[in-house]
Each structure stands twice: as C-alpha cells, then as structure tokens.
Amino acid sequence: MTATLESVRSRSFAFILGSPHGGGNTEALARYAAEGLPSDAGAGWLSLSELPLPARPAGPLPQGPEKVLLDATLDSTDLVLASPLHWYSVSAATKLYLDYWARWSGLPDVAFRERMRGKNLWAVTAYARGDDTDTEPLTGMLRRTADYLGMHWRGALLARAHREGDLEADPAALARAATFFAPPHHP
Numbered sequence: 001m002t003a004t005l006e007s008v009r010s011r012s013f014a015f016i017l018g019s020p021h022g023g024g025n026t027e028a029l030a031r032y033a034a035e036g037l038p039s040d041a042g043a044g045w046l047s048l049s050e051l052p053l054p055a056r057p058a059g060p061l062p063q064g065p066e067k068v069l070l071d072a073t074l075d076s077t078d079l080v081l082a083s084p085l086h087w088y089s090v091s092a093a094t095k096l097y098l099d100y101w102a103r104w105s106g107l108p109d110v111a112f113r114e115r116m117r118g119k120n121l122w123a124v125t126a127y128a129r130g131d132d133t134d135t136e137p138l139t140g141m142l143r144r145t146a147d148y149l150g151m152h153w154r155g156a157l158l159a160r161a162h163r164e165g166d167l168e169a170d171p172a173a174l175a176r177a178a179t180f181f182a183p184p185h186h187p
Contacts, residue, residue, distance in 0.1 A: 010040040014076035018083030018094030025126035025161035030082040032177035048093035078120040085127035117150035128162040
C-alpha cells in the first residue's frame with residue numbers, strides 16, 4: 001500500500017502566548033486545548049513576554065526574538081494566538097507581533113504572504129468581564145487577517161475567567177477546550 005502525502009504529513013502548531021505574564025487563564029486554556037491535539041502533531045510554545053519585539057525593527061534583517069518568531073510562524077502549519085482580551089482586542093504584544101507580519105511581507109527572499117497561504121489560524125482567549133460578544137472585535141480582526149493572507153480561520157476558543165482557578169471551576173469551558181483542535185473543525 002502506498003501512503004499518500006496527506007496521510008503521512010503531520011501538523012505543527014505554534015502557540016504564540018500574548019499575555020504580559022505567564023501562567024494566566026488564557027495560557028491555561030490553551031494548554032488544556034493542546035492536550036487534544038492530534039497524536040501526530042507537534043507543538044511549540046513561544047511567549048511574547050520572553051521574546052519581546054521592539055516597537056521598531058532593530059535592523060534590515062530579522063534577528064534575535066524577531067528571527068525566532070518569524071521562523072516559528074513560517075515553519076508551522078497551525079498558528080494559535082493565545083491572547084487575553086485587552087480593550088476588546090488582542091494584547092499589545094500580540095498586536096505588535098501581528099504588525100511585524102507587514103514587515104515580513106516586505107522582506108525580500110522571505111515570501112511571507114505565499115508561505116502563510118493555506119495555514120490555519122486559531123485564537124484562544126480568556127476574558128474577565130462581559131460575555132462572548134465582547135470578543136467580536138478580536139475574532140473579527142483575526143478572521144479578516146486570515147482571509148487577507150489566504151489562511152484558514154479555524155475559530156476562537158473563548159472562556160470567561162477572571163481569577164486563577166476560574167477555568168477549573170468551569171467544566172463547560174474545559175469540555176470546549178478538550179475538543180477544540182479535534183477534526184473536523186468548522187468555525
């Protein structure tokens with residue numbers, strides 16, 4: 001029997017953590033969801049607080065944290081932006097990371113837009129107050145970003161969690177997390 005490319009191809013998830021501090025509810029929610037990744041999928045975790053991007057690029061070519069983030073972005077099949085809800089959108093660090101996508105699109109020999117086409121974009125967000133409708137600006141921005149780059153928008157995993165431990169007290173949020181990456185996923 002000959003294996004097709006699709007049957008031997010594994011997926012690679014890059015979890016981009018956008019919280020200003022580690023270990024918060026958004027990261028916990030993302031880690032719960034990652035437990036349900038397909039068995040042949042790889043996962044890498046990158047914290048924007050540990051890989052800070054300067055407001056302006058340091059030079060003409062990516063280096064340091066910028067190079068690490070560019071490589072992870074391009075090498076993954078699935079990008080998971082795990083950002084708490086800040087003023088109805090992603091965190092400042094996550095927004096800056098997305099701003100760098102425009103820079104990378106203009107770099108010669110990177111072929112950023114072409115290499116982003118066909119990738120999957122996911123979001124994981126915990127929010128402290130309100131309800132899921134408060135996340136619409138965040139999810140709308142990411143969906144439009146995916147559309148613009150020819151990526152597949154796979155949806156957002158949302159949970160209301162204000163204090164540490166709130167997720168563990170919400171079995172419905174944990175159940176959604178457990179199956180979030182399970183195929184087939186249709187937003």
